[in-house]
Amino acid sequence: MSAYAIGVDLGGSHLAVGLVDPLGKTLELKEVKIDNLAPPEITLEITAKTIQEVWKNRSEVCGVGMGLPGNHDHVRGICHFSPNFPSWHEVEVTPYLSRVLKLPVYMLNDVRVATLGEFHFGAGKKVKNLVMMAIGTGIGGGIIINGQLLIGAQEAAGEIGHMTIITNGPLCNCGNRGCLEALASGPAISSRGAEAILRGQSAKLRDKIKSLDELNAKVIADLAALGDDACKRILEEAGEAIGIGIASLAVTLNPELFIVGGGVAQTGKPLFAAIQAGLNKHVHIFPSSSVSIVPASLGVRAGLVGAAAYAFIQCGVAIP
Ligand SMILES: [Zn+2]
Incomplete structure (x- = not known):
């Protein structure tokens, strides 16, 4: 009987790497530091060895099951590219791992598996339709409709950080202007803070940090909570x-739940209040109160248990 799956979260x-049961409980866990500039063969060898140990x-x-940042061909197990691993191009991930391990290996984008984690074991356990948003150095996401994760033709379903929010907005890493990621990711919030300092709009923020390198969403959120106007506005x-x-996704997909996770989401209430206000302002075709926005509940472990959930699904093992 297959009572366990191995979840892999490679960043x-x-x-x-964890041994996970169908209830999402991690029974064994190994963590290893990774050099993202190492050749892919080295990183995959370390991954295989760590899986064997678990x-x-x-x-x-x-x-x-494995989550890896970037865009992949999940059927063939090939990583087209990964922003976190600059030298990875068309890397055969699952063919290599399954050959070495003699076990079936499945992979998806890291935020997509984290979405499965929250759906099966976390904040989304009780619903059938949800959108997950992970806001950190970038903004990733995942969409579940009728209990199924959406993949999309280019495996890009859920790339909600690259929805255009305003025309001619700030330049995004993807090359477009005005993407959500360019407006609300951690670096985007920090750069708004730097502007506020340079324009003399927040002496408190200027005095709080020794150099602009120390600027992050949490510093700005802490000052916003203390009433600093510029930080509140940012x-x-x-x-x-x-x-x-979220309003655009709500009227397009009509999920009952949005889960917001990632480092920026941990800044807490003021951000969630502003998100709710934005949703209320822009959804009119049904009551915006019918849409719940909640913080992610599994933290950094969502990816690992979600990757295991993906393996259970692919192996045909029921998740209660
Ligand atoms: Zn973009």
Whole structure:
């Protein structure tokens, strides 16, 4: 009987591998530092070795699920590119791992597996339709409709950070202007803070940090909570941009739940209030109160248990 799956969360600096049961409980966990500039073969070799250490050839393991940042061909297990691993181009990830491990290995984008994690084991357990948004250095996402994760033709369903929110807005990493990511990601909020300092709009923010490198969404949120007007405005504008994005998704997909996670989401209430205000302002065809916006509940472990959930799904093991 296949009672376990192995979940793998491979990021640019960190690899986490866990033995997970169908209730989402991690029974064993190994974490390893990763050099994102190392050749892919080295990183995959470390990944295979770490999986073997966790697996220990237990016959009850049905397979391995893996989350990796970037755009992939999940059917062939090929990573087209990954922003976190600059030298990865058309890397055969699952063919290599399944050959070495002699286990089925499945992979998806990292935020898509985190979405599965929150859906099966976290904040989205009780619903069938949800959108997850992870706001950190970038903005990623995942969409579940009728209990199914949407993948899309280019495997880009859920790239909600690249919805255009305003025309001719700030330049995004993707090349477009006015993307949500360019308005509300951690770096976007920090650069608004730097502007406020340079324009003399917030002496408190200027005095709080020694150099602009120390600027982040949390510093700005802390000062906003203490009543600093410029910091409040920065957070409100980021929250409204997210609210506009959520409003567009709400009327397009009509999910009952939005889950907001990632480092920026941890700044807490003021941001969530601004997101809710943005949603209320822009949804008119049904009561915006019918849409819930909640924080993610699994934190950094969403990716690992979600990757395991993906393996269970692919292996045909029921998740209660
Ligand atoms: Zn973009």
